[in-house]
Amino acid sequence: MAYYLSSFLDFLGLQTISAGLERLILFLTPSFVLLIWFSKKKVSRTECAALVASYLGTVFVFSYDVKTGGPEVILGCFLVLGRAIFIGRYLTFSEGLFQRIGAMRMVANAMCVSSAACILQFFLLQTVSMPGHRLSAVGNIKTLD
Incomplete structure (x- = not known):
């Protein structure tokens, strides 16, 4: 179900943000895996530097998109971020x-x-449409004349 929910959140987010920003947020997915593993293994300096660089780049692009796209960009980013976390x-x-x-x-x-x-x-x-018929979500079939 996590796979379904993540795809659903991604498509909802794409309605309000650019595909470029969406991809950039999704590139943070490995960092979430790394952050989840913080308790299991030691993170190297190189990995920490990569985390900082990726988050700074995302914040930079995000701030530009918020200025040009408005407040709905924030919602879209949170939806796509939810997808990356899932x-x-x-x-x-x-x-x-x-x-x-x-x-x-x-x-x-x-x-x-x-x-x-x-x-x-x-x-x-x-509502499902068939040639000459319409099937509603509850199963009623009506003939279209």
């Missing part, structure tokens, strides 16, 4: 599963659950 947590906490069942099977499982959640969301929120 993926960081997913990668960190599923590490054992990756080792136990393999990367291919793990990704296939994540995609199946994510796809099922997307299809469920579609049927809950949209």
